[in-house]
Amino acid sequence: MLRKDFLWGGAVTAHQSEGAYQEGGKVPAVCDLTVTGDFSDFKDGIDSYHRYKEDFDLFQEMGFNAYRFSIDWSRLMSDENTYNEAGFQFYDEFIDALKERGMEPIPTLYHFEMPVYLQEKYNGFANRKVVDIFVELCKKIVDRYNDKVNYWIIFNEQNGILQKGPKMFFGGVCPEGMNPQTFDNQIMHNTLIAHSLVNDYIHQKGGKVMGMATVVQSYPETCHPLDTLESMKAQSEAYVFLDVFARGHYNSYYYANMKNEGTMPEILDGDLDILKLGKTDYLSISYYMSTISHYGEQSLTNVNDVVIKKNPYLEMSDFGWSIDPVGLRITLRQLYDRYEMPIYVVENGFGCDDEINENGEIIDDYRIDYMRKHIEEMKKAVEEGVDCRGYLVWGPVDILSSRANMNKRYGMIYVNRKNNDLKDMKRMKKKSFDWYKHVIETNGEEL
Template sequence: MLKKDFLWGGAVTAHQSEGAYSEGGKVPAVCDLTVTGEFSDFKDGIDAYHRYEEDFNMFQEMGFNAYRFSFDWSRLMDSETTYNEAGFVFYDHFIDALIKRGIKPIATLYHFEMPVFLHQKYNGFYSRKVVDIFVELCKKIVDRYHEKVFQWIIFNEQNGILQKGPKMFFGAVCPENMNPQTFDNQLMHNTLIAHSLINEYIHQKGGKVMGMATVVQSYPETCHPLDTLESMKAQSEAYVFLDVFARGHYNSYYYANMQNEGTMPEILDGDLEILKKGITDSLSISYYMSTISHYGEESLTNINDVVIKKNPYLEMSEFGWTIDPIGLRITLRQLYDRYEMPIYIVENGFGYDDQIIDGKIEDDYRIDYMKKHIEQMKLAVKEGVDCRGYLAWGPVDILSSRAQMKKRYGMIYVNRDNHDLKDMKRIKKKSFDWFKQVIESNGEIL
């Protein structure tokens, strides 16, 4: 039985949904620099900037009591010293529209939307100057909204920093002749310093923070002990962040590993004391898939898109992601055993190239995916895990992280494709009424 105040809803980012690229004083963001031209770009999104009330009405009809969104940094600052009031006014109305409909806003402060000028001048979060700028921006945001927003996520999927691949989502490029692992560790450290300072400020204002990581459950490929060690190493890239969120310090394994490999970041005097301020009120995760680990091989990369190794016991989506509901249950149990903190699932869902046939979208495959994951979440709760929320990723179709419309997650279809914006009409999929029933029954009817 889930708690009566269990959070049901959805989650999006600003850059994948808002559009309005040249409106309201917005400037280019680092996510724009990740666009390859293979699909689309983030300039139009699904026009949520103008149509969010229409979307919120549909979320209200589904029964949402929570909605996670991001503040677009590039809409809020037009230089490193000036703020864009028009951007704040937009979020004033946006947040009020959620509250009016009885939907609790859950705000993400960084979801890959740093202004490009901070990448160009400082190399993003590789620079402590950008940490300072971001902390001051977040204080301004919290000051303005702390009486309306009570739950915050500071960084989205912060542990993505340690996945192999480019780091432009954090506004940074590895300097020439620098060890890439040292670079990654510096980004990790700098963003954890930012997290800890902002976490402290949110608490001073009476808010609650969900420390967030993306968790890809990793199984040993064989029963060889070295594969088990490789699996533990893969998991450690999430734990190093979660340990700061739960304990206020680096775990001994990862810290020793940095020392042993000669990849220690620059840690300033007082930094380790600052990390002690990073303990959050709860943990939150995105979970989509699992992978397998083989000694000496990468089990997960994020070059262009997440690449994982195939598990012969599990099916994969058309986009190459393992479908593993039991992996979610394992993940929840592992995290709760390790931390004994409340956990929220703030991203989960199934990406598919939905088709309209005879005016309908019969997305039974999405219902099946979500149903099985919610079932496993409920079993984890029955086994003692304090899980307090489930937010579906992209409840209305949005652009994917690679700026494509073909990979749709929503229970609401948006009528546009990669290159033709069409009319962006919203159309309910079969999963709309299914998820509505799930929420009405607090997860009892699946």
């Protein structure tokens, strides 16, 4: 049985939902630089900047008691020395609207929305100057909202830094001639310093923090010992961050590996003491899929810069992601066994291109099936002793994907827009709306 105060709700980012890219003093953000032109862009989102109360009313109808969102850095600083009061006022009203509807606001302080001018001038989080700017901004945010916010997430999916591919989501471009792994490790270190300083400030103000990582469960392809070793290596990219959140220091394997490979970042005097301030109150994860690890040649699929090997025992989504509910249970068990800290699932969901039938309905049984099985496995983990305290659906209202693709929909609420046609952005309930509403009403007892 789940806790009576279990958090049910959803999660979004500002840049995938708000739109209004030229309103309220907003400036371009690094996420805008990741748009390839294959789909759409983030300029209009789903217009939640103007329509968030409409969405919140629907979330309230579903019974949400929590909502995770990002506070867009590019709305709050017009240049590196100037704060934008209009941006703060928007989030004043946004957070108040959540509270009025009985939802716990869970702000993410960094979700890939760094102003472009900081990327151009300093190369983003590769530069400690940007760490300083970010920390000071976070202090202002915490001072303003600490009496309204009980849970904070500092960085979204912070271990994404170590995934293959460009680092523009963190404002960084690897300089020519520099080892890319050393560069990634430098951004990792700098963001962990930022995390630790902000975490300490939130604690000084009496707040609570969820340290967050994305976990792609990795199975050995065979019982060959070297496959198991590869699986352990794959998991270490999440653990290096989670270990700081839980223990306040780098894990011995990853630190030794940086030394052995010659990819050690610049670590300033006192930095390792700062990491001791990084211990959070809770852990939180995003979980969508699993993969396979093999020490030799392998057939790989690259999905959003996450390298995935197909598992013959699992179905794949239309977007190439394995569907593995048991993997969530395994993940929760592993993390709780390792850390013994309360865990929140702050992202999970099923992305696909929904269709409206001839009766004007969206019958998304496939989404219900995905969510039901994942919640079932989460509940089994709780029965097995895991202290899991919340489940947030990614994109409870349709939003643009991380690649600005409106055809990859996660929501229980349909938004009437396409990649290249904004239409009227009307909101429509899908079949999963009433299903999730009942799940929440019964606190997960009836799926």
